[in-house]
Amino acid sequence: MIDLSLNQLSGQLVEFPNALSPVLHTVDLGSNGLQGPIPMSIFKLTRLKHLSLSFNNFIGTIQLLDIFQNLPSLDSLDLSYNNLSVNASNGNSNFSSLPNSLDDLRLASCKLGIFPDIIKNQQEIFSYLDLSNNQIHGEIPNWIWKVMDGDGVLNLSRNHLVGMQEPYSFSYIHTLDLSFNQLHGKIPVPIVSVYPPYIDLSSNYFTSSIPSNIGDALYDTHYFSISNNGLTGVIPESLCRYGYIELIDLSNNSLNGRIPSCMFSKSRTRGLNLRSNSFSGPIPDTFPAICLLETLDLNGNFLTGTIPKSLANCRALEVLNLGNNEIFDTFPLFLKNILTLRVLVLRSNNFYGRIACGDNTGNWPVIQIVNVASNNFSGVLPSKCLTKWHAMMGIKDEVHSPEIYNSSEIGFSSPSYYYFKYEDGVTVTNKRLEMEFKKIPRAFTYIDFSSNNFHGGIPKELGQLSYLIVLNLSNNALSDHIPSSFGEMQQLESLDLSRNRLNGEIPTSLSNLNFLAVLDLSHNHLVGRIPMGTQIQTFSGDCFQGNEGLCGPPLTLNCPGDVTDMPPEPAHEARHSNYGSGIKWNLISAEVGFIAGFGGVIGPLVFSKRWRKYYYDGIEDVAFSILPRLVLEKWLSWKFGVRK
Structure with a gap:
């Protein structure tokens, strides 16, 4: 038996010695980085029962018929996900029988153009047939x-x-x-x-x-x-x-x-996705007392009424997406005891009133996405809620499954291949673009309170959300200063505070945001000099327009006291002046800001193991949110040994 799967082997395979033929029954080299052609000697191991070469970079053309002729004892064959071309035609051969024991055949991504002729005359043999x-x-x-x-x-x-x-x-x-x-x-x-x-x-x-x-x-x-x-x-x-x-x-x-009320009344239901249809009417209030629902996605319909109170029975709920409907209700505080909630999307409805949290409410320790944009919420921003959103603070809470997970009581089946396949998705606005995540990255954190009627100051507690990536508070009536605590949100990549009534100066602490890629402070009442010598200098003037009191680069308006064009020196003094003494401070400040920002990004990645791990985890999550499922399956097989 040779099992070298799930390693990082590379290079080409050598020929298998003939001495192995009488004794070798298993060869598993799956999920490596092996390259080149497959040695023909591997198909001369006549006692071979299990052969897996999947998830490598093998090349060449393989005659399926030759494999079956040479390996009469084969139980399972997996050539999936290489750069192979498998010829599945019988041609003019009289050989038309598969090995009697073969019951697992996996030829995914093998450039097949037809169904293999050789298998159609068999009767009830395959427990697994993958031609995807x-x-x-x-x-x-x-x-x-x-x-x-x-x-x-x-x-x-x-x-x-x-x-x-x-x-x-x-x-x-x-x-x-x-x-x-x-x-x-x-x-x-x-x-x-x-x-x-x-x-x-x-x-x-x-x-x-x-x-x-x-x-x-x-x-x-x-x-x-x-x-x-x-x-x-x-x-x-x-x-x-x-x-x-x-x-x-x-x-x-x-x-x-x-939507029929019975769709919500089944105790066994774990996921219900009806998004992007044209359903109308209220959401039925029929969630059972014993509810295992983890995902409810009704986004993009014409649903009306309120959020059903029986939804609070679903204590294992992780994703609740009711965005882009016509729901008329207040903020669902009655869901406060659902400790598993990760995603809450209420955007583009008719929600109204305050978002208030008492000492014992709003305790969602693993929440990572909160999107209530484009509603009629009012009042001040919920500062007490923010301190309970531990995932955004980098605090890891161990959330236990509720006691209602009693498989014997409700006949709940064990997870299958399809629970790896199905992925919760969500649409967010990030970096001024609407992005659809096919899979929600676990490291992605997002708050969008934009386009409501919030007023008052921005709570300083936001600065405690050190793992927050996107914050959008635009198009409200927020006033007072930008909290200096914003400089503590070290992972922030996108900050939009535009179209409010903010005043005062831009805090210099924003220069600490080394990952900031999008900044919009336009259309407020901000005053004073835009902080110099920081990454802020790299943003365009459009990010600061509509603030009549702001001055300094990147705006064209100079601040009071700035040195402008100097009168020309007398000719005899100019001849004795030091060449290049006319320093362009505006350009230097921009260059220094670029260097500081660049160093702030690269430095932590080089010298900090935690930052480096977060960065690569984030890249991995985003990659798997956009890459095909087939790549996800390959990654799962590498990382966790998950096999179909």
Whole structure:
């Protein structure tokens, strides 16, 4: 047995000696950095049962038929995610039989153009068949269902499939992934009322309504996603009347009407994503007393009414996104005891009133995103709340799952591959751009109170949020000075205080913000000199416009007492003057500011292990928020040993 997986091996493989052929039964070199062609001697190890070369950089063309001919004892073969071209055609060969023991075949990202001919004559053999991320066109052949065993995983995602040959049956499938293809027409519903426990039809071109009897077919389904299609009509109540769906994703379609109350009443439901549709009416107040809900995303609909009070029963809630609706309510303080809440998005609704926190309220220790922008909130900013948001302060709280996690009581199933696949997403405005995170980075912290009616001073407690990355308080009626404590928010990258009534001078402590990439202080009543010799000097004058009392670079207005153009020296004095004595202080101050800012960024990364770790963790989180899922799976396999 040779198992060198999940290391950092690189270079080319050497030939395997013939002496290993009678004894070697396992070769696992997956998740390394191996390069070059695969040695042909590896396919002469005739006793080999398990061969995994996935997640490397192997190159070349592999004849699938040759592998099966030479390795008759093979149980599992994984060539996924290399730079290989696998030829899956039989050609003119008379060989048409797979190894009798083969039940796990993974050829993801192998440049397949067709379904492998050699597998279609087999009967109930595969527990795992992965042909995803290839270039397979046409229809899904109906023989594919016959080669799966009773608890099999079939992954055909990320191909160019356009339909399904009839008849089709899902009876022998446990996990079915057909996402990211070009399937169109009606949603496939089997004649026999059996859908796989895990089914993903997302990111296709289905344009029908949801069949009224789909609930019968989904009786034993735990994960169901048909997001990013063109579905129309209403949600039939049968979708949630029966079954044990733990996570349902109907987002990014054209569904309308009211959301059935039964969608919220199931104790087993962990995730419900209905964002970006056209649902209307109130959110049903039917959350059960025993509620395991972790994600509720209703963003981008036409929902009205108030936030249902029964939502407080969902003590494991992590993501609540109600943005871009027509909800008319006050701030949901009744959710104060949900200690797991990480994301709260209420933006672009009709919320009103104060955001007030008493001594025992607003205790969200792991909250990382709070977005209440574009509402009618008023009063002063909630300073007491801020001191309880420990994740933004860099304080790590150990949040225990509530006692209602009793799997035996509610029949809760263990996490599956799809709980690694599904990711909570959110849209934020950062650096003047609207950004959609497909996955919310754990290190990303964000507060947006913009476009409301907040007044009074900015609380100095904001300075305690030393791990905050984005702060937007623009377009309110805030007054008084900018707190000098802002200089303590060392991770801040974006600060927008524009269009308020702030006065006084810009605190020099802002020069401590070494990561600041966006700054907007425009349209206030700020006065005095813009701090010189700091990173602030690198921002354009637009960031300070609309403050008639501000002066100094980068504005063109000089401050009182500044030395302006000097009268010309007499000719005889000019001849004896030191060359270059006319120093351009404005340019020097900008250069010094650049050097200070540059050194403030690079210095901590070089000399501080904590800053360096935070930086790379942040880059990693942002990378996985935009890169394809396939790269995420590879990273998971490297870092945690997670295998499909």
